[in-house]
Amino acid sequence: MTYTGSDDLTVSLDDGVLSVTLNRPDTLNSLSLGMLELLGDAVLQAATDPEVKVVRLGGAGRGFCSGAGLSAEDQDAKQFDAAAVLNAANRAVAALVNLPKPAVAVVHGVAAGVGVSLALGCDIVLASEKSSFLLAFTKIGLMPDGGASALVAASIGRARAMRMALLAEKLPAADAYAAGLVSSVHAAEELDAEVDRVLAVLKSGPAVALRKTKQAVNDATLTELNNTFARETAGQIQLLHAADFREGVASFQQRRLPVYSDV
Numbered sequence: 001m002t003y004t005g006s007d008d009l010t011v012s013l014d015d016g017v018l019s020v021t022l023n024r025p026d027t028l029n030s031l032s033l034g035m036l037e038l039l040g041d042a043v044l045q046a047a048t049d050p051e052v053k054v055v056r057l058g059g060a061g062r063g064f065c066s067g068a069g070l071s072a073e074d075q076d077a078k079q080f081d082a083a084a085v086l087n088a089a090n091r092a093v094a095a096l097v098n099l100p101k102p103a104v105a106v107v108h109g110v111a112a113g114v115g116v117s118l119a120l121g122c123d124i125v126l127a128s129e130k131s132s133f134l135l136a137f138t139k140i141g142l143m144p145d146g147g148a149s150a151l152v153a154a155s156i157g158r159a160r161a162m163r164m165a166l167l168a169e170k171l172p173a174a175d176a177y178a179a180g181l182v183s184s185v186h187a188a189e190e191l192d193a194e195v196d197r198v199l200a201v202l203k204s205g206p207a208v209a210l211r212k213t214k215q216a217v218n219d220a221t222l223t224e225l226n227n228t229f230a231r232e233t234a235g236q237i238q239l240l241h242a243a244d245f246r247e248g249v250a251s252f253q254q255r256r257l258p259v260y261s262d263v
Helices: 033-047 082-098 114-121 148-156 158-167 173-179 188-203 207-221 225-240 243-254
Strands: 009-014 017-022 054-059 103-107 110-112 124-128 132-134 184-186
Touching: 009 033, 017 033, 033 082, 054 114, 054 188, 082 114, 082 225, 103 114, 103 188, 110 114, 114 132, 114 148, 124 173, 124 188, 132 173, 148 158, 148 225, 173 184, 184 188, 225 243
Parallel strands: 017 054, 054 103, 103 124, 110 132, 124 184
Antiparallel strands: 009 017
């Protein structure tokens, strides 16, 4: 099969590994609608491609993914379709979760916002010791989306998920591993070797057993994921039309503290 990528999202298949790379390093791989759509397309295509044994999701440059774009250009009303972005993010995360093959996230630097959802949508999250995880939504008057409410809570439990989501505190790699958010943490110079090792194990493993194991674990732990997508999307669309979001984005762009007004 032939996979379609772009300058901002590269897709390549080599020896059973489909590598999908978020490639917008100047913005720490912030996500556009087009990137999310291509990501979902690639993972859905991989589901039925017999040449793909495992999917690798990573980011170019210094970070994994800083979430949905918040630049003035990204948020231009003529270009920004909130519902379309939310739906595309949900589709991409669901594709990773439902993929009948293993998916591995390689996280170095920051994973924020829906970037956390994409990482946790994968089955194994391999993180650099320099990485960190952040649900920064409340800092701009929003709520978690992309299934994060379910994916984070399923990984680290309600109490820690609440703290991470409500306080928007950055979780360093070591703390993320201790909490159960990621599969393992490695020295930056050793991460690539560990990624290669894990990919080799998975692509040569028993495909049917891997598929059934993945499905069993997800069925036991992510029973609310589809409902979560719906709840988050409905809530987020309301918040995106509120004054607090406009103030949150303005304060982000102007590098100042926000002054919220909504009750």
